[in-house]
Amino acid sequence: MSRRVVRQSKFRHVFGQAAKADQAYEDIRVSKVTWDSSFCAVNPKFLAIIVEAGGGGAFIVLPLAKTGRVDKNYPLVTGHTAPILDIDWCPHNDNVIASASDDTTIMVWQIPDYTPVRNITEPIITLEGHSKRVGILSWHPTARNVLLSAGGDNVIIIWNVGTGEVLLSLDDMHPDIIHSVCWNNNGSLLATTCKDKTLRIIDPRKGQVVAERTRPHEGARPLRAVFTADGKLLSTGFSRMSERQLALWDPNNFEEPVALQEMDTSNGVLLPFYDPDSSIVYLCGKGDSSIRYFEITDEPPYVHYLNTFSSKEPQRGMGFMPKRGLDVSKCEIARFYKLHERKCEPIVMTVPRKSDLFQDDLYPDTPGPEPALEADEWLSGQDAEPVLISLKDGYVPPKHRELRVTKRNILDVRPPSGPRRSQSASDAPLSQHTLETLLEEIKALRERVQAQEERITALENMLCELVDGTD
Numbered sequence: 001m002s003r004r005v006v007r008q009s010k011f012r013h014v015f016g017q018a019a020k021a022d023q024a025y026e027d028i029r030v031s032k033v034t035w036d037s038s039f040c041a042v043n044p045k046f047l048a049i050i051v052e053a054g055g056g057g058a059f060i061v062l063p064l065a066k067t068g069r070v071d072k073n074y075p076l077v078t079g080h081t082a083p084i085l086d087i088d089w090c091p092h093n094d095n096v097i098a099s100a101s102d103d104t105t106i107m108v109w110q111i112p113d114y115t116p117v118r119n120i121t122e123p124i125i126t127l128e129g130h131s132k133r134v135g136i137l138s139w140h141p142t143a144r145n146v147l148l149s150a151g152g153d154n155v156i157i158i159w160n161v162g163t164g165e166v167l168l169s170l171d172d173m174h175p176d177i178i179h180s181v182c183w184n185n186n187g188s189l190l191a192t193t194c195k196d197k198t199l200r201i202i203d204p205r206k207g208q209v210v211a212e213r214t215r216p217h218e219g220a221r222p223l224r225a226v227f228t229a230d231g232k233l234l235s236t237g238f239s240r241m242s243e244r245q246l247a248l249w250d251p252n253n254f255e256e257p258v259a260l261q262e263m264d265t266s267n268g269v270l271l272p273f274y275d276p277d278s279s280i281v282y283l284c285g286k287g288d289s290s291i292r293y294f295e296i297t298d299e300p301p302y303v304h305y306l307n308t309f310s311s312k313e314p315q316r317g318m319g320f321m322p323k324r325g326l327d328v329s330k331c332e333i334a335r336f337y338k339l340h341e342r343k344c345e346p347i348v349m350t351v352p353r354k355s356d357l358f359q360d361d362l363y364p365d366t367p368g369p370e371p372a373l374e375a376d377e378w379l380s381g382q383d384a385e386p387v388l389i390s391l392k393d394g395y396v397p398p399k400h401r402e403l404r405v406t407k408r409n410i411l412d413v414r415p416p417s418g419p420r421r422s423q424s425a426s427d428a429p430l431s432q433h434t435l436e437t438l439l440e441e442i443k444a445l446r447e448r449v450q451a452q453e454e455r456i457t458a459l460e461n462m463l464c465e466l467v468d469g470t471d
Contacts, residue, residue, distance in 0.1 A: 009297075009304070010362065011278060011280060011295050011333075013352060014293065014306055014351055015349070015350065016291060016309030017347070017348050017350070018345055018347050019347070019348065023067050024343050024344065024345045024346070025343060025345075026069045027069050027342060027343070028049055028051060028342060028343060028344055030050070030316050030317065030340070030344075031083065033050070035086075036179070036222060036269045036271075036286065037135065037317070038271060038319060038320075039339055040339050040344065041088055041089050041097065041319055042064075042089070042319035042320070042321050042325070043321070043322060043325060044064070044397045045063065045064060045094045045095070045113075046063060046064065046094070047061070047062045047064055047344065048060070048061045048077075048089070048319075049317075049339065049344060050087060053076065053083075056078060056080050056082065056083075056103075057083045057084035057099070057101045057102070058076040058077060058084065058119075059076065059084055060076050060077070061097070066115075075116045075119050077111075078120070079107050079121050079123055080099065081103045082133075083101065084099050084100065085100055085101060085102060085135045086099070086134075087100075087137070088137040088139055090145075090147075091139050091141060091369070092144055092145075092369055092371045094369065094397050095112070095401060096109070096110060096124075096403045097109050098137050099137075100134035100136065101134060102134075103133075104128070104133060105127065105134065106137065106149050106159070107123035108125050108126075108161050108403070110124050110402065110403055124403055125164050127147075127157075127164065129157050129166055129169070130153055130155060130157065131153045131155075132151050133151060133152040134150070135152065136148075136149065136150035136151075138182065140158075140183060141367065142186055142187050142373055142383075142384050142386050142387075143187060143373040143377070143378035144374055145160055145162035146159070146160060146161070146167065146375050146378060147161050148190075152177060154177065154178060155169060155174075156170040156173070156178065156190070156192070156204075158204060160375040160376075162403075162406065163405070164405060164407045167379050168204050168205065168207070168379075170207060173192075173200065173202060174196070176196045177194065178192055178193070179193045179194060179195065179223060180193045180223070180225060182225060184227040185385070186384060186386070187378065188205075189202065189204075189210070189227075191225045191226070191233055192225070193222070193235070197217075197220075197223070198213065198215075199213045199216045199225055199233070199235055200212045201233075205379065205381060210251075211254055213254040216235050216237060216247060216257070217239065217245050217247065218238075218240040219238025219239055219241075219242055221238040221242070221267070221269060222237075222269050223236065224237070224269065224270065224271060225272075226272050226281070227274075228274065229276035229279060231251065232248055232250055232296075234246065234249075234274060234281055235247045236272050239262065242266075242267075243262050243263065243265050244263045244264055244268075244270055245261065245262050245263065246261040246281070246283065246294065246303065247259065247261075248260075258302050259301055259302040261294065263292065266285060266288065267287070269285065270283045270285045271284050271286070273318070273320040273334075275333070275334060277364050277366055280295050280296070280306070280333070280334070281293065282336070284315060286315065287314050287315070288314060288315060289310060289314045289315065290308050290309060291309040291336065293306045293309075294306060309349075311347075315338045315339060315340070316340060316341060317339040318336055318337065320336060320337075321336070321337070322366075322367075323367075323391070324366060324367075324368060324389065324391065325395065326391075327394075328358060328363055332348055334348075334349035335347070335348050335349065358392050360392070363391045367388060368386075368389030369398060370387045372385065372387050
């Protein structure tokens, strides 16, 4: 009788756990817009959630530590004239976030480290180039200030946020609505899925489709796709019988999937969240109350089911924390932010370990906040792998870094003088001019506050006189 050999993996016992009630974010009116994006974006400093807003689009930004009940008057980020469909934090600046809207624009916002007193209404820059709603945003993984947007006009635009310029426009590759776009590890290729049921790999700088697969899943519902660390593709979709599927593809041979997993029968589109450090993919369906996760390896059957985290409440959306935002002392390997109808609940994935020491096998060096390239260098054809950092001593987010936008004069055709660096100045010190402006603004605010206090005192005196008169 042959003994069954158990597969060796340090991730076989990953388990998920919802945070305690006091660690959740309560009383948030999560957006009810019908759109298959995650509605939530998170980084080591902030949690951003698209919310219901009358007369336009808005999202709320909370410091991670601000758990508990959120005041109903808490300031929002408002500026769009129609609902917001997607938000994405810049991977190279934890204070910068982009939002895409039904109003056809993309806005890029600078979020202060302190809690603002009133709504943030002025973006650093508004990017206008789409003719229909913009539903997908994705920052470039290694180049500074490079942002991708995809719209209902079936066009993908790649922007230099530091100058407001369109770097590339891919407008004749998709005959129908684009459902998802994903960069590969170094940002040299894109994987897209489209309503025409085709999975494409695109070289954006050459403007070419380098590989494609028609009907990777037979069903009619939308597809999603993400790159793995070694350049393969993971896709989620539906079978002809509406069973949800996860497939692994080798782009060099798109004839048959390397592996195919069938799951359950449901309408919810599965959003794949892939962690390249552990090679685990987490599948979260909108309307589901579970997160399934699989390990991707080099040995057959290549896609190994690990476990399912289940809860009672269905999820409206999901945020996925970058690796540098996790608590390495608790052996966290992933953290999700699950949106309910009126709250956001953290869900922590951990690998149980007896030792309190840093587990270097769970935490290889991971992409840090420094870009590897400038926008111009990437556009000229250079590629670079992400700049990695160690998590051994934990990660401390850098202090507030300002994104400066320098719009180029399109009438001035002279090349910019000096070295070709994109004007993001995320590492530039505050200028004397900026300090003087801030001091003047503080002085003006103090004068206004003093005037208001004097006015309040005068009104109180008038009230006292009136009361005395009636007596």
